[in-house]
Amino acid sequence: MFRKLLKPFARFFELHARTHYRAERHSFALAAGIILAASVGGFIEIAPLFTIDETVEAAPDMRLYTPLEQAGRDIYIREGCYACHSQMIRSLQDEVDRYGPYSLAVESQYDHPMLWGSKRTGPDLARVGEKYSDDWQVRHLVDPRALVPGSVMPQYAFLLDAELETGSLPDRLAALRAVGVPYGDAQIVNAAADARGQALPDTDWADGVAERYGEETNIRHFDGRSGELTEMDALVAYLQILGGLTDLPAEIQAARGD
Structure with missing residues (x-):
């Protein structure tokens, strides 16, 4: 047979x-x-x-990563965070219920490289921005198991003592403009100062950040400490903007009645 x-x-x-x-x-x-x-x-x-x-959807309110957030993104990639966390919520109902509105192509149009991924040793982070406080993010990065028992995430306490290198930020933004990210001349020239200003709200640099990136830009001591600018500031600033570059996903979800 x-x-x-x-x-x-x-x-x-x-x-x-x-x-x-x-x-x-x-x-x-x-x-x-x-x-x-x-x-x-x-x-x-x-x-x-x-x-x-x-x-690729049209999102008129789509904004760019600030220099500090872009630096945080580079640290996120450097430390291999993308290997355990995806940044792509699929249009499956259980994922939408857990993480929020499904991801849109426009949200990644300025990402080089994009970090969609499929590996979820940890939860998806596409909508993690402002879900937790800065203090929670810092404590979680310093000692993950203190907040999430059983977590297999490595500790990143060293980021609190690592001063953020800002001298290369103008060149990094210029390189991104060369591949299509619409950074202006003023944003590139002032990249190093804007990185400091976003994490040091009591300085003159902070006004320039709001002027070049919008009044809704997060400007505060992300690592909870005033004074020096650290890699922890940058990473937390990046995590807190994930899912907040445009309101379009939430508007689409509301229109669908989900």
Whole structure:
């Protein structure tokens, strides 16, 4: 019974093996086959890009990462946080119920690289911004198990003592502008000062941050300490803006009545 069912497949694979063997004996035929296969695969990957304007939503209120938040994002990537946390809420009801509105393409249009991911050793962080206080975020990063018993997350207490390097921020923002992130000249030139101003609200630098990135920009001591600017400031500033770059996802969810 099974032999009769498998017989057509056996013939197909035998024919395929003979054809492949013949092609290998003729270099031009083999090269043509490789080009054809690569062309088909390339077309499948490239074709969707022609409809990119239809797939990326319009979000007039979409704002850019501040230099401090961008520095925090770089630290997040440097420490491998993306390996355990995704930043992509799928449109499944249980995910929407747990994490919030499903992720939109427009929310990642300025992310280089994007951090969607599929690995969830820890929870998805796409909507974690302002879900917890700055103090909670700092204490959680310093000693995860003190707040979440059984957590396997590493400790990042050293970030409190690591001074944030800001000298390279203008060049980093300029590099992002080269790949499509619309940073202005003033934002690039003042990147280092704006990073300090966002975490040091009692300084003259803070006014410039609000002027260049909007009055709703989070400006405060993210690590709970005044004085020096730390990598903890940057990472917490980044975590607190996740899901807050645009109100469009919440507006779509409200319109759908979810």
